Amino acid sequence: MSERAARPLPIGAVTRLLGLSADTLRYYEKIGLLPRVGRTASGLRRYGARDLSRLRFIRRAQTMNFTLAEIGALLRFREDPSGARPRVRELTARKFSEVERRLGELEHLRDELRLLLNLCAASRDGCPVIEGIEEGGDGSRRRPKP
């Protein structure tokens, strides 16, 4: 069943699903990162698909070291790209550049690790992965041949 069609989840289910504590979820709501979450007749929170989507965005942005204030601005832009103020657009553009840069670094790291794993798999005398991590690429072992 798709998340859109799923029934709203109680707070305990969301903590298990996203790995966020109940206190964190309530805090996000309190500071406005999350709009007021729906409640049952007895006042218990119920998180819908839209809430879960925002929470995932927040969690992703936090892993990129964005502050909660920045995440708030990014969420406003996410909600209303055309109506976002220039300051929010500028912040979003800056963060976009940061994400692009980090993506490039991650791609390089991925390629490096893949190469090391391939070397390890093909090596007869052990695994050069550890050696590679310890030495880095300082070029000290480059040997020109006359």
Place this chain on the structure above:
Amino acid sequence: MRTLEIELFTSPGCPRCARLRTLVDAYAARARSGVHVCVVDVVAELDRAVELGVRATPALVVDGRLVLTGTPTPARLRSLLDERLGRSRGKRE
């Protein structure tokens, strides 16, 4: 005179690297001039290897471009390098 710059990326414990090195050395010796061979330890030059697209060893980079990975037959290597050498000399002329 323009020189064909060959970089041979090798790694510790790589049995096929020695084989390719022998083939490349033989090619360079036969060419006599215009070929410069540099043996590169991929572990020591990880950043450059990754930028060149090296994914395994042995890998052969000619004039800054990755041209093959693994051990080709002597004929295949000769043909590949002859073609590059011709191109290099063609550029010079």
